[in-house]
Amino acid sequence: MSVHDGYGKVDGPATDALLKAGRFFTKWDETDDERVVFREGGRAGDVFYRDRWSHDKVVRSTHGVNCTGSCSWKVYVKDGIITWETQQTDYPSVGPDRPEYEPRGCPRGAAFSWYTYSPTRVRYPYVRGVLLEMFREANKRLGDPVAAWHEITTDPDKRRRYQSARGKGGLVRSSWAEAIEIAAAAHVHTIKEYGPDRVAAFSPIPAQSIVSHCVGTRFYQLLGGVMTSFYDWYADLPVASPQVFGDQTDVPESGDWWDATYLMMWGSNVPVTRTPDAHWMAEVRYRGTKIVTVSPDYADNTKFADEWMPAQAGTDAALAMAMGHVLLKEFFVDRTVDFFTDYVRTYTDLPFLVRVDDGEGEYAGSYVAGKFLTAADLGAADPEDAWKTVLVDDATGEPVVPNGSMGFRYAESGVGRWNLDLEGVTPALSMQGESSEPVELLLPAFVDPDGAGSVLRRGVPTRMVGGHRVTTVFDLMLAQYGVPRDGLPGQWPSGYDDVASPYTPAWQAEITGVPAEQCIRIAREFATNSEQSQGRSMIIMGAGICQWFHGDTIYRSILSLLILTGCMGRNGGGWAHYVGQEKCRPITGWISLANALDWSRPPRTMIGTGFWYMHTDQWRNDGYSADSLNSPLAKGHLGGMHTADALAQSARLGWMPFYPQFSTNPIQVAQDAQGAVDDGSAATPGEYVAGALRDGRLQPSIEDVDDPRNWPRTLTLWRSNLMGSSAKGNEYFLKHLLGTHHNVLGSENPKAPRPRDVRWHEEAPIGKLDLLMSADFRMTSTTLLSDIVLPAATWYEKHDLSSTDMHPFVHAFTPAIDPPWEAKSDFELFHLLAQRFSQLAETHLGVVKDLVSVPVQHDTPGEVSQPGGRVVDWRDSDAPGTPGKGMPVFQVVERDYTAIADKLATVGPLADSLGFTVKNVTFDVSEQTKKLAGINGVMPSGAGAGRPAIDTDSHLAEAILMYSGTTNGQLAVQGFRTLEKRVGKTLHDLAEGSEEKRITFADTQAQPVPVITSPEWSGSETGGRRYAPFTVNIERLKPFHTLTGRMHFFLDHDWMHDVGESLPIYRPPLDMHRLFGEPRVGEDGAAQVTVRYLTPHSKWSIHSEYQDNLLMLSLSRGGPTVWMSPADAERIDVQDNDWVEVLNANGVLVARAVVSHRMPEHVVYVHHAQERTIDVPKSEATGRRGGMHNSVTRLLVKPTHLIGGYAQLSYTFNYLGPTGNQRDIVATVRKRSQEVSY
């Protein structure tokens, strides 16, 4: 076709003629119809954008944030100014037939460089003016900063003046020297006056910036201070993980989603909360993997689903129980599948014997589940026999004590036998059979929405073994799930359509709203897929189900689906719990150096939730007692106890830590103990303490927590925005801990139950903390409240390390620029503080002894000190307790307070003499210390003379990598060889060939580096496979770290029985009306509506903290919002973008409404970390600044999370502890005047 055919097709001939004339003098190439102008671009083209693109260098760094992204970024620098960032794309390949990890990142990360030069950047050290004036004056007058601090903090008027100024502006510029001097003086004073366990600090999530976390934590552990936990405090810890697996959490990398052939996302909004990983989910669909989502709203991830199961918020366990019902019936009873049966026999507690006890009281004549039968019950007499669980050999019908239980883990007799090798025995799953005697068993249930318990009567087959009536966990499970078998007594569902009988599909439909048919079909598909694919069904589980009060029961009901179908420990199968960031891959180096184990042991670590619950006096506002959660079958172990009492008992029995320890300064206690040992009145310091506790000379702090002697006195926050992010019950923090203005709306209920063991003060303390110090690079709710604000370097201004559970690499932070203005890295901060502290300690502290009280810990022999999970309180006997046995461990530690700075900067001698231990594998690191000395050099003088230097951030990074098996192949092999002696199975081959591989800090700066398979974790990357948890357990028969050594469906601790949660179960969300007197959910005729108040993570904040970025605010609503359904909005006459107030007894939030039909009725979403810093007007309800997302939440402590001292239910930092859950909160939404004032 000729070009002229097109002529005249644009406009008309006359027009063309005219335009042609107009363009006569300009020459360019254009189509003959003048429709399109072509010009050569090339290098001569438009220069403006070419100039704009130019830059001087590109630097690799990342973002130190708790989002699990751990994305490597290119930071562009021009003329010494950071211009922008884009993602690195150079991750090592994961294989030719798979998508790659590039490009990891998200819009929040892409917007990060805005902070560098933003007007909210903290450029200089600041101190609250009121405090600074007083300090300067006193310091000048007294000539001693410690004396000055003493005077200010012990003068009630002065103390009040600066405490009540917190959060009200008036920060004035100071200098580093001055700010550090005040902080150092406060620390010295607190240790001297009250004790090191009154010095508290919080810095979460080591993996997000390992060096920064390590250095500060190390400083505090050298002092004997208290580090509070984060994983459980954030409610990111799935307590079900320690309960079921005996592991904190271990999850597949996102690349393993690609291996799944059936993928459910349950309460996990992957595109928003795992943005860089979401592509694997989208892509695996193209392999034919079905995607199912469970969420109450039409969540972002539902876009990708083949099916959406819209279960109502908090009811997920009902759905999971019904799916389990289908699965047990169709794949274990009506038909059996060898793949499933073999799996549960080997890897779960299902075949293990449980004693069936006589019911008591009104339940006499029936039976209840009791404790696991142990070898001790069969007459074996060694101490470890109480920890050996028993099963029946299917072939002989005889009881067998198989390898692998806790009784084999620590005892000499267990060497080489701590494994899952059944040695030819086929365990009987059920007690059905010839000698079987069916009995009616009582099972607790919680089907009433108000949470009250009831009792189900269902039969189990039993036998007599060693004089004990027993059944199996499998039999208990079938009874619990209501799966009938012939010949068993009790009441059973008539079919799937039996609405009245838990846990049928029809029963769950009434609760969740998910159609019974869909529930049945998805359960079938899920199991069938597992059967066909050999366990490649995966469930991504998230905060939407984890962060409920009963999140552990929700999780156990879902985990059961995975375990029954043989999916755990498989590539492409099993749980994928993605809530928070637990995975600091170079763990041994980090944790050992962070806890300063090279200088002194043990460290003081504290359950965050317990700490804040008690010290912010939220316990005083609890409307219910601990036993209101009980099952009707409870035996009274929690009877009459307030939750605070449960905490006190847990601390008393050495289950969970509590700090401060005693109302006496632990330096004094150590001195007294030494005196007692010296004068012969006690054999050991521990014996002295036990005696002093018995006779009352020593008082546990928790039992009079509001006494000024028992307050925490200093709190340091770095890498943390406690007050703007995680502080559930925010207003109580403001009131009781900080002593400033607050929006607590309720008053303490005079009728609320009073504690039994914890002393009640009529007046609650206002303002416990002497010092709140924070380091940050931007202004947050936390910095606004801090007495001292230190200007931190950003993530583009320091050396550090990053790792995550989502990918298998470690990689580096590298400074793109030096910290601008007066900003300094955390590393520099703590060294400055340590130096000034050590100087002041010369005159005030010197060398002292400190008596440290710690609970017995998981993965140590201490976890086998309280057999049977029985509550035995030494206080109920006449004799003193025995330290370490139903009582904490008491240890004297020498502290040279003048040498803190030296110790901070060197690796201490205990590294070589004691090694570093993780999960009961001790690494001999003496060789590594020599190598490190060669690389980093040694310190020439001082307390660390001749020891390896860790005096710069990159030196510390090098040390962390050196001392970890994942980054040092020599240690990985050594660790496996150590472990295989106990296990009796070959393991070292998993790391063999990596002995020569050591990942250096320089390696991580060049490119993300894949880690080495190591006994520090439960999965294997050997041979380039994707990481999936527990593959070593499944493939190598290495036990889980549990009582039976297997995955547990059944938990027989006294408290678990009492709350009715010994088996997977459904518990409804807490009824806040019954427990706290909050309004019932729904409308009440007034212009307000009461709703379930959920705080999921925002699409527009960098994870849980950074909501103030202008780019993100511009892409969203530009300030705090409440997402609500059209029906709820209509009830209160609210339109999209109207101002509303959300309130309850805990406080008030002012925000704008986002009304959308994707939201279910009676639920609002107030996205996390909507702080009071951005566009928050005054509240109508209080006249004060209108709060933030945590203003209407509060802490609710579940007593069973406090269990300790019993196998996998034993404390370890961030491994087990009460969760700071917040999902059960209800609040009332009202329209407010649209005229707002600030």
Place this chain on the structure above:
Amino acid sequence: MRVMAQMGMVMNLDKCIGCHTCSVTCKQAWTNRAGTEYVWFNNVETRPGQGYPRRYEDQETWRGGWTLSSRGSLKLKAGGRVQKLLSIFASPVQPQLADYYEPWTYDYDTLIKAPLGDDFPVARPKSLITGQNTKISWSANWDDNLGGSTRYGHLDPVVEKLRQESEQAVQFELEKTFMFYLPRICEHCLNPSCMASCPSGAIYKREEDGIVLVDQDRCRGWRQCITGCPYKKIYFNHKSGKAEKCTFCYPRVEVGLPTVCSETCVGRLRYLGLFLYDVDKVTDAATTPDEGDLYQAQLDLLLDPEDPEVIAAARRDGIPDDWMDAARRSPVYALAKKYQVALPLHPEYRTMPMVWYVPPLSPVVDLLAEQGHDAESKDVLFGAIDALRIPAAYLAELFTAGRTDIITHVLSKLAAMRSYMRDVSMGRDGDPSIPAAVGMSEEALYEMYRLMAVAKYEERY
């Protein structure tokens, strides 16, 4: 035949997670400066939704793109070019700031500098235009994730149109919810109406790669291009007084780097590559009488780089060998022409856009789930396409000028790929009847799977 090369992009909406990383990296690199605060060369819209600027697709109001005269010739919707030339001093038809949004910042300083008062200091919003306090009431992405749907959803021009046909179309109820994301950049059209609207001749299409640029020296700020562009992807820099637009990152593309939005796309859904087309046929294609045939007409413009005739013509027209190589390896050609799963955005605007989209699959509606069907099994697979939450008619209004049959066919191919690959990844033999049912060979289906799922960096760009 006159062969020209054109840089093109395909976005697989089926993989888009709506994260907006593309928007942010683009803005950071190109428009975070005075005069362009409100400008997003790349933006991401939730659909249903109004888009940015609001209701840009409503050409009855904004008069963008081309239309056919009664004689069947192309004319600018905003009026003939003479008319435009004569009225350049009059305010053109174009969105006002409120239709984009009034950019703002906050008085962040207060957080640091507030003197001791009686409450928390707070950073209040301030307009970046007036400097005054403001209440934020619209943004570049106000209706993200269906926010405000019950108040604004009916203003989505597609919803409006579908509801004119049936009142039952697109209901905003929880049970019937659907949504997807539409990332947008300049279309770098073969028949750009912005260019034709420019009285100064400042807009040009680069000869070598078809990238459409505004010459910053020539631009006189008449803003006729803003009216002319039906996608509203030309913006007025209120500081420089010039028009600005997406440059397809030519300073990067020229040195072999992908565009910023592509390389930083976390969903890995963007593909870049060369199209070859017959420039002589563009006008003809653009004047295809029936809007429903425009997709096919545009598809026909794309030349097969393996065709000896095309190769010869290309050589004659000065297209270098390495560009021919690139055209043969072009993933955008593969998705658009070979597999025919990518579609142009609003072909009815007749601009011959060069950024194409793979339409998204979506969950099946509850009805199907309640009946206990497995949408994954191949027996119900194709039946399920009609039961997906996103109505085919909605997608058709975006990509095929209303042709639902084309949409259904593309979605069937995606579904067939999944169904076929399920057997393969379960270790079974692939079922050849599945690709055959959508008119594809097993090999082609597998190649398409590699390109869409495995999607290595080198294969995307």
